[in-house]
Amino acid sequence: MRPKPLAGxxxxxxxxxxxxPMCSMHLADIGADVIKVEDPRQGDYARDMGGLYASINxxxxxxxxxxxxxAGREIFLRLADTAEVIIEGFRPGTVDRLRIGYDDIxxxxxxxxxxxxxxxxxSGPFRDRAGHDLNYTSYTGVxxxxxxxxxxxxxxxxxxxxxxxxxxxxxxxxxxxxxxxQRSGQGRYIDVAMADCTLAHAVLPLTAHHQRGExxxxxxxxxxxxxxxxAIYETADGRYVSLASLEEKFWRRLCAALDRESWIDAYHxxxxxxxxxxxxxxxxxxxxxxxxxxxKLESADCCFSPVLTLGEALxxxxxxxxxxxxxxxxxxxxxAFPVRFKDFxxxxxxxxxxxxxxxxxxxxxxxxxxxxxxxxxxxGAM
Numbered sequence: 001m002r003p004k005p006l007a008g009x010x011x012x013x014x015x016x017x018x019x020x021p022m023c024s025m026h027l028a029d030i031g032a033d034v035i036k037v038e039d040p041r042q043g044d045y046a047r048d049m050g051g052l053y054a055s056i057n058x059x060x061x062x063x064x065x066x067x068x069x070x071a072g073r074e075i076f077l078r079l080a081d082t083a084e085v086i087i088e089g090f091r092p093g094t095v096d097r098l099r100i101g102y103d104d105i106x107x108x109x110x111x112x113x114x115x116x117x118x119x120x121x122x123s124g125p126f127r128d129r130a131g132h133d134l135n136y137t138s139y140t141g142v143x144x145x146x147x148x149x150x151x152x153x154x155x156x157x158x159x160x161x162x163x164x165x166x167x168x169x170x171x172x173x174x175x176x177x178x179x180x181x182q183r184s185g186q187g188r189y190i191d192v193a194m195a196d197c198t199l200a201h202a203v204l205p206l207t208a209h210h211q212r213g214e215x216x217x218x219x220x221x222x223x224x225x226x227x228x229x230x231a232i233y234e235t236a237d238g239r240y241v242s243l244a245s246l247e248e249k250f251w252r253r254l255c256a257a258l259d260r261e262s263w264i265d266a267y268h269x270x271x272x273x274x275x276x277x278x279x280x281x282x283x284x285x286x287x288x289x290x291x292x293x294x295x296k297l298e299s300a301d302c303c304f305s306p307v308l309t310l311g312e313a314l315x316x317x318x319x320x321x322x323x324x325x326x327x328x329x330x331x332x333x334x335x336a337f338p339v340r341f342k343d344f345x346x347x348x349x350x351x352x353x354x355x356x357x358x359x360x361x362x363x364x365x366x367x368x369x370x371x372x373x374x375x376x377x378x379x380g381a382m
């Protein structure tokens with residue numbers, strides 16, 4: 001078995017809650033030695049949010065450091081000497097005031113990849129503004145486009161800005177910078193703004209705005225409900241099914257499976273005919289249960305799917321076959337790392353760490369003696 005993709009890479013994670021811990025968990029899952037650097041008093045306050053902390057902090061170690069004390073800062077700097085990656089999620093300027101910013105680390109470790117994750121970035125009039133996922137999606141036009149036709153904007157169940165704009169964008173930047181270190185020998189500073197990264201993925205609304213000068217009303221664009229064959233329909237038992245028969249070949253297959261070949265020509269019809277079709281589809285799907293439509297259409301290869309609950313998704317044969325659900329040793333269900341590598345099998349090697357659980361272990365690795373650690377603990381530096 002080959003080593004894990006990031007074996008030997010040390011990551012210092014100064015972030016809390018979302019999206020930073022999710023970013024570092026992805027890195028830990030593929031082999032990085034991720035060390036959570038936590039304040040001795042509170043630490044990561046996601047611990048107070050039920051199972052969230054356990055779900056996004058597996059495979060990591062935790063050290064508690066007071067970075068406002070010289071002794072705590074010195075420990076961090078010694079850790080930074082051994083790290084390939086540092087991830088921080090403070091407001092702009094905070095790490096510089098603590099004297100642990102990129103300009104403080106680079107002279108000591110020229111190869112370090114230093115990733116700053118903030119809501120609005122290190123520049124611009126909003127650089128110091130607080131925010132959360134809903135703020136970022138609202139400022140970028142994403143919230144305005146989210147919801148049903150004629151209805152109000154809605155809050156998605158998945159944090160688009162935090163996880164797509166933050167976690168995954170940061171992982172992309174970190175991995176690209178690590179590759180560059182191999183070629184150039186020089187690290188990089190990475191400025192990840194969740195608002196920027198969310199806006200950059202709104203490609204279909206941008207295309208519509210460019211072509212028409214505006215986007216379609218909420219729920220009426222091509223992939224947000226405007227097409228009757230790319231839509232959600234209620235069934236007789238109050239459940240729902242989804243159609244995504246976007247290409248004509250899939251629409252033809254759907255019509256054949258439904259015994260409605262007369263609908264095929266509607267694919268090229270005008271808006272009025274499409275609205276008639278929408279009503280006909282709505283009435284048809286409302287006439288039978290979700291289970292009926294699953295039995296009739298799921299194998300028709302026409303881009304049909306039932307709208308499942310999360311519990312149903314966890315039990316679904318597809319995700320069971322893909323081994324997407326794991327149980328950690330502390331009894332918390334976990335999603336597996338979703339990207340598959342040949343010659344690497346993901347596992348939950350350790351559950352999310354307790355606050356400062358590995359402080360002594362990490363300090364010993366840095367060369368601190370037991371008496372020195374006891375002094376640091378007495379003085380509140382850890």
